[in-house]
Amino acid sequence: MSAAKLIINRMINEMPEDMLSEIISYIAFVQKTKKDLIFKELEQASVSSMDFWDNSIDDEVWNNV
Numbered sequence: 632m633s634a635a636k637l638i639i640n641r642m643i644n645e646m647p648e649d650m651l652s653e654i655i656s657y658i659a660f661v662q663k664t665k666k667d668l669i670f671k672e673l674e675q676a677s678v679s680s681m682d683f684w685d686n687s688i689d690d691e692v693w694n695n696v
Contacts, residue, residue, distance in 0.1 A: 632640075643654065 643651070646654070
């Protein structure tokens with residue numbers, strides 16, 4: 632186990648039970664934020680790759696398909 636995980640485990644073990652729900656909420660928030668960031672990066676990559684197809688030549692070809 633990494634040093635950071637050992638420190639976090641020790642800190643959690645020393646916390647009162649009533650504070651643990653706040654820790655769980657914070658960890659869930661951090662995980663969701665990370666997932667949202669990854670999704671946003673993927674979304675931006677897909678939009679930028681679509682710009683390649685946004686031109687009058689391809690539009691004219693696909694209009695007649």
